Amino acid sequence: MAAIDLSAGAVLRRVEWTVLRPLDGALQGDFATLFRGEGIDFREMREYVPGDDLRRIDWNTTARMDTPYVRDYSEDRDLTAWLLLDRSASMRFGPTGRGKDAIVVDLVACFAQLLGRGGNKLGAVLFDDGPVATIPPRSGRTQVLRLIHELGRREPRSQATTELAGLLRAAVATIRQRSLVVVISDFISPPGWEKPLRQLAQRHDVMAIQIVDPLEHSLPDVGVIVLQDNETGDQVVVDTGDAGFRSRMAALAEEQNDALTATIRRTGLTLQTIRTDEDLLGAFLRMAHQRKMSRR
Template structure:
């Protein structure tokens, strides 16, 4: 199968429609948009907190007066505005030549743009590649889907510094004014400081975080001495993958980093979803939908 970078936006969208979206429609019976629909902005009622309610909806002023937790309920908007915050930095180029992390990124953009746009919902994007961000205002329809795919395909990272994911999230805080569904898609390989702006984003919007990962980032095969290069800094090192102690230490460090990432995202009241380069995208979406259902109960 051809890489997504060898396809036109229209050809890629057609492939996604046949290989992923038709399967989702059958498995979820058209319920996928409902799972990702954000809360409305129209206040409906104030009621006592019950276990499972979103803690971000607690009205602290009323809670203090009544000495028991109260939450604010909102009427759901009929239309949805979705924003995709997309990391196109150099580390996203890692992975197998036939399907790296940047390929998965483009596939996800095609899926989300089509899923939301076909129902008349508006979809926009902020694309970050370690330089000036590109902002595509939200619009509905197939033309918008093709524009979003083209923008991501055409962006090439040019920086040799470590990704500043906080810059992408701060751009979302500054640009997205109307309450929206915001989907952050990144490998989350970044310098520190992105947690605070992520919490600021989640205070106003319904935020979903999707991590794109490659298995080789945490588990190297035993293939002897190889040269590894950091895509962002250009630094190269030689490693002996036949060293069992080295491979075990790599797994340990990767596990520590993943736990720290999960905790950082959770601190903003957000569940982290992970999709890998060797994972079937349809199954990845179904797993994401299942976790979304559980989070909303």
């Protein structure tokens, strides 16, 4: 394996002090238990109770008994987790050193440390605009450093539009054992990704995390500027002093976000959104709370 970039260690040290230690203190280590392993060995059939995972409903038994039944499985102690990471050109948007791509690096470092505890295995599928890169799941600090290093060195080779469907289809074909799957993207992509995301959600425990920058939703009044689409290279001159233009931009962004939220909901998932100007500790506390509520 190639030598580990020392900057990966620096990333780990930074998130350890700014996110992980305060998170452990706030949750008393409870965050990792929210991602406990889920085995595939059938244990029993029982009646549905509010809060059960709807994906576990056994429809044949439900139809026969005329009341909802769910299948329970024995729980494994170890967890296998996969990070599906969008590294396309649009992910470079945002302020220097705090763009969407930088947030992904910190998120990966946090997830890798949290999920890697106790010998759990962690792998990744990375997509830019070239061949999908797969890092098989392994445990240990070396694997954490490898993930951060690999993420940092991969950059888009062109301005091609994100094909999120390709990343998700690769995951469907690669991930066979039931796993925790965390999709991290800005979800700026042509249609076609809903079906493979639904397939993943049917087989695995999936989290969908959207990374956004505030400027994508609300332009400040800074006069005439040139905007460039990172994925197509197209440029347009706009007058941000025009209140009507800013209002139309904000309305369009809200419409697109509502459509994305509805699409994610149709797959049976809840969209988690993290802003580039957001404190990651607060984001993880929010995700932990929502995940805890979803398990009830």
